Amino acid sequence: MPHLVINDNLAELAKTIYDYWFVQFDFPDENGKPYKSSGGKMVYNDILKREIPEGWEVCTFSNFIKDIKNGDWGKEQEEGNYTEKVSCIRGADINGLNGNGELKSPIRYINKKNKCKILVENDFIIEISGGSPTQSTGRIALLTNNTFARFENNIICSNFCKAISLKDEKYTFFFLKEWERLYHNNILFSFEGKTSGIKNFLFEVFIHTYPIISPQKNIIEKYNFYNIKVDENKQKNLQQIHHLQSLRDWLLPMLMNGQVSVE
Template sequence: MTDKKTGIRFGNIATFRNGLNYNKESKGKGCLFIGVSNFHAGLEPKYDELSEINPTGIASEEDYLQKGDILFVRSNGNKRLVGRSLFVGKNIEALYSGFCIRARVTSNKFSAKFCAYFTKTKRFRSLITPAGSTNINNLNQGTLGNVILPQFSLKEQQKIVDTLYLFDAKINLNNRINAELESMAKTIYDYWFVQFDFPDENGRPYKSSGGKMVYNEVLKREIPEGWGDDSLWNIADYFNGLAMQKHRPAGKDFLRVIKIKEMTEGYSSKTEKASPSINPKAIVENGDVLFSWSATLEVQIWSKGKGALNQHIFKVTSEKYPRSYYYFELKNYLRHFKMLADKRKTTMGHITQDHLKQSRVVIPPITLIERLDEKLKPIFSQHMLLEQENRQLIELRDWLLPMLMNGQVTVK
């Protein structure tokens, strides 16, 4: 167990370097780039989601990341992001934003990954937060350098890292499986209802086998004979969440509030609370389809436990169509909205009822929709099970983390 009275300054075992600022001329290919938008609650970046820039004439050799580096958000309009960290766990040719600070461990008595895990604790957060404040406006190298790290032997550090990484490895594996399941479900859906190669009465792909297609004047394309069209607004019901600051819990019982942050990262210790006596339509259960329509556009099947839906998010339901149908139709059309916004070089601020009413989609026969839904249900069920397993793993890991770091729990 570590002596709680001792510790060592981060600045004594690491060097720090701010990132570079890049302009429009830097856009292009050549080098991976980690910006503030890449910082999430996990340990490492999502490497396959990193963008690229052209580093020519801007970056020096010292600016590139190395395996074992730790990145921190030093400045952002969202104060909750300031101080968040990412660990570079593999060799990549990458640069990082000027709104970030890089820490590089130079001592052979400290594991860089151990230090990275410590930066995920509430203790670290308290050490970089100014006294009397709950938020960090800006993080600088001096503040990071003064952080006191717990002192364990290198062997003890490795045991702690190995224990925590067992959780992260399983979480990452589940995430990869779920990404494949999501991709598989969408591929099947698109094959049936976008490419129109659903099985015909002889089990052959309809369009590829010469199934009759007719031109639809509204959709401006050919669709299978007998199919129709309608709006996104008409295929489902959209319940907008409530302003939960008006519905605080009066007693001990409460529901956790689902905002856009919870949609992307799940619940946290900073998640707000609401009364359980709200409109039942605003209560979200696992399996509900959520659609954030303001600022951040996203559609997902909720899997993080019962909660209270905040404003700017729709809970999407339908009495006529199964979930898989309106979920994928929304997902497909949301991509269309984002592409339009990108072409116009603007940000789609929000989606209104008018947008949904003007968005036309193809309507297959209900029997075919229900037939496909039955095929997709096992995929969605497995996806949900893995999401719930990850939630339990994250809770257990986060419960163990501070106790391992303060020596309250030891690894044999």
């Protein structure tokens, strides 16, 4: 579908800008020129073993995190106090949530006292169990208002995932892209353990120990503003794709059994 090509292009553009600004350090300086290429001052950092822009710091992901929510699986049918109907995001649904496949999150019912586990705008879902020999655990997805428009119910994550929210939402897309960069560079393979043959992501160890850059806030705000528009377009395209797929699934059986025909 053409919308899939559009989504791929938008995602690639956001990734390219992230690389220029936060890996190569050619973000716009006060004159709108590439910082490092234009002679912006760089300072060697002993922790990262490389130069970073003057005024930038080194921290860990935990510095940005405000809350961590555990997942829930609830029950298949409504019973007793399990009355809160939700869509449950599993690790297997994260690719679909990101637009890289179909989204088939099951409907579950959670205990009404666990309504605090319902996710909200700008929460992240992170896979903590699963993976494969060629795919590490730790896949991540961001929930925006446009993401919620793809669901009829409130959303939780399964107990094989965790959800996190940030102290400052202006860091949302920086946090997301830095996490994705490390994931795609296979860094998260080094933060896995095994229990009963299942790979588990050492989430607490990773967020508290792995060093990352902490850019100046004005650069973060510029990058976040751009990505809000990119994500809005991406999620609207995904919503249209979902509607088209639902229409296909409704029409195809009727075409096959002759209930409807195409002239």
